[in-house]
Amino acid sequence: MEYFLQQLINGVTLGSIYGLIAIGYTMVYGIIGMINFAHGDIFMVGAFIALIFIVAFGITASLPVVLLILALIAVLVASMALTAAWGWTVERLAYRPLRGSFRLAPLITAIGASIALQNFVQISQGARNKPLQPLISGGFTLSDGGADGEGFIVQLSYSQILIILVTTALMIGFTLLISKTSLGRAQRACEQDRKMASLLGINVDRTISLTFVMGAALASVAGLMFLLYYGVIDFYIGFLAGVKAFTAAVLGGIGSLPGAMLGGLLIGLIETFWSGYFSVEYKDVAAFSILAIVLIFMPEGLLGKPEVEKV
């Protein structure tokens, strides 16, 4: 039972990170119907930018708590802005010129952009992985293993709490953004019918750009969380995280924001429980099999709308 609880906590944490990345996929897919293959690498870029800021500003665990929190918020904002700029640039250079072109074209440029980003970071930051001293240590011990000390120790660390809290807050914020603001309305309009939206005076290009910017900003949050949680990153983390986040987006129903979050949580849980109870080596196989099974039996996902074939 204690073991289960610990896996549950870990799974929810991992799932939150996947969920944050998945939102970027789901928004972009919803609005222009393409898999933004480079999104996983945007997440990786976000993690690197956050790491560089943390090291450059000399943020360490020895700072007083209040200062540490303020510094982390500053890092978060700065890396969100910069990663968003990367996301915007990728969209501007690789996707916008191909709007209205045939279906495969943007997917190929997306793969190209993904390879380019990965290797750019490998060259500029080196191929070795970057270990970061833990910034947030400690946590609550929910179960100390019983009186005889033979049970399993269950811990809920502060960084896990932070990740879950930030994810929840961002989720609420973005749901409000999509449902209440004019930008969100424009996005939903573009999602339904791009031509009609542009006839009604919505700047479609700008809306799409902003979608990419928002997705990239969320991915950078995920990057920082990943960095704080695992404490080590390399240039290759984007690929697997990207594919799994896409799986999460599909599982939850592509185009649906709560769906992406739900899918992320499920994928995180499946992966953690699989590695906890079966085998660590095959955890990726488990996640990918889920993807295949969901797509085959329930292509519209858990919370998605079924796709209507139009002639």
Place this chain on the structure above:
Amino acid sequence: MSAKSDNLLAVSLKDAAAGGLIALALFSVLIGMKAEVASGLGGQLGIEYRWVAVAIAVAVVFGGRLLLNLFVWKADKPVTETAGSFMPSAKMLAPLGKYAMPLFLILAVALPFLLLSAYGARGSRQYLDLAILVTTYVMLGWGLNIVVGLAGLLDLGYVAFYAVGAYSYALLAQYFGFSFWICLPLAGILAAFWGIILGFPVLRLRGDYLAIVTLAFGEIIRVVLLNWYEFTGGPDGISGIPRPSFFGLEFKRGEGGFADTFGLDYSSIHRIIFLYYLILIMALITNFVTMRLRKLPVGRAWEALREDEIACRSLGINTTNTKLTAFALGAMFGGFAGSFFATRQGFISPESFTFIESAVILAIVVLGGLGSQIGVVIAAIVMIGGFEFFRGLEEYRMLVFGLLMVVIMVWRPRGLISTRNPSITLSGKKAKGISADLVQEGHG
């Protein structure tokens, strides 16, 4: 005129400055500050500042954008227009299609002898190796072209079948001692079998979903190969894979070898030349089969499927079977190529079957022009040749490769050869090349 050119310069400068500023923002962190494990800090990260590199990168962006603005984007007479007239247009391609194919073929057949006479046995080895590599990718490209180019199904996990072929041969040779010539058809059949197994459930999916499932499948195969240590050797791979023989004659020194039987002096280059012809013939068979299949009902069904799946279904074409045959055939040729890869290398490991391989093969097909057989050849020569040419710049070539994929796609979204001859025409009418703009992409 001068006012206009002044204006042009001002606008271009402004635009280039904006680009430079964005580049400055983007590069200042990722290039300007390198997080490196410093030796003095006890394993902690330190920052190494490199502002000169940032300045260079920003200058390149600024200068590049300025030149592009002045001469291409905003100019009255873009230089690309003049350059573009040299690019193959539909009209120029008609004779090209007629003569280029035989020409390419003659060149390909004569290549080993040309190289031998030019560089000698020792010097030509590296060029022959490169030719073998390029031809392997041509074959893979043609195999994938059946799936992506003809049937319009986007497959991002093609390398899985390549891996199945390679491992089938390696394992059959290791456990049962089968020779290459027995394993070659078996590997193809096994790969096709896997194609069907994978195909059955997922082929109901459309477009991008299919792409992502095939990608996942490719990764699953790789992870299994990596972790099933007892059977596949895991990350160590399989080594000592037997070499192919020439109708039972081995390429070895002394009695009973290939050179001995034909009264030649032994040279290691014989085997390389043999391997080259082997893959050339395999690739040509792939091409031949594809071209013939295009004319059969199943080939026409593939192309119809690519153009419009719903119309296909309403005309009574069994879309599942059509997709499955395309998938299985593409997989089979991937399997053939895989077992050739295994026998050429003599060593395989999961390292060789990563997603990047799938991306390279898909890029060859798409950049060459979907459905164009000659386009695949050109793209394979350009990409793999260029790839090896820049081997010295090991670090940068993948970056350049990624950027090239973006640039070529933006420049020519339909690929380098974007016209194709119709498979069938009304009797009496002359076959005319169809411009790519007229060819709708299906939804797979």
